[in-house]
Amino acid sequence: MTQAATNTAISVRNVSHSFGEADEARHVKALLDTSLDVTRGELLCLIGPSGCGKSTLLNVMGGLIAPTTGTVMVGDKPVHGPMPNDIAFIFQENALFPWSTIHENMILGMSFQGVPKAERADRAQRALEAVGLDEFAGHYPSQLSGGMRQRAALARALSLETNILLMDEPFGALDEQTRMVLGEDLSVLLSRSKKTIVFVTHSLGEAVFLADRVAVFSARPGTIKEIITVDEPHPRKSAFMTSARFHQQRDQLYDLLHDEIRKSMAQSGKPKRAYEDQSSRAGPAA
Ligand SMILES: Nc1ncnc2c1ncn2[C@@H]1O[C@H](COP(=O)(O)OP(=O)(O)O)[C@@H](O)[C@H]1O
Ligand SMILES: [Mg+2]
Structure with missing residues (x-):
């Protein structure tokens, strides 16, 4: 095995996914020819317009959805279904049993x-x-x-x-202060545990604060438009959030996303969920 391969936790190759292939009227192309390597021990954020295929890609990575075409490998194992020894999921609605x-x-x-x-x-x-x-x-x-x-x-x-955590907008339902604190805690955890985390968020600030790399999606059918690197060691401190570099990288993400959000809104004919950072680019991160 090559060095590159041993450093790769998840390898996504030419993955496309369509929902409802059999039914012309309901057919949705969610993901288009997406390739991505997730490095061991990194936190990779997926960000993009609502409905661009982020959750689909995460579910394909974790074996919850079989892609229409393409392959996913976890380490040297091809993914053909859930891999509970390798991958754990965390969703926005965490479904703890109330009783x-x-x-x-x-x-x-x-x-x-x-x-x-x-x-x-x-x-x-x-x-x-x-x-x-x-x-x-x-x-x-x-x-x-x-x-x-x-x-x-x-x-x-x-x-x-598990070595891998796949997190789909895990803090999405929380208020801004709480998610900032949980973000700091997650960064501490990452620095101690060396886990590999893929984290979907619609918050530009959260992406820059948490990620080692941010993969920016295009509008649907989603594919990765660009990957930016955030070169700041974990655990990240709240001071990072007020630094000029943080704001510069968040603005860079916003510029990358802006056209895609417009395209995505044009597709649906009505505004999609608003990006909270859109209206408060100079405000505190969330
Ligand atoms: N089970 C499904 N059946 C049909 N269409 C779906 C299903 N899940 C997602 N989609 C569609 O696929 C596209 C991508 O969805 P998703 O991956 O959930 O987007 P995101 O997480 O980026 O908001 C959307 O248009 C969505 O409506
Ligand atoms: Mg989603």
């Missing part, structure tokens, strides 16, 4: 994924400590704030001890 405590939710998550029974309690403890929730193990989801519930969802994913 179970945080600890019980984690044990359940591990049992679904086949983690040996003897290891579950230790792993739950370690993962809750990693996200600073160990004192809340006995609480029910309804007793926690939205930010804490998302932390619990992160802990549940961490307890699976």
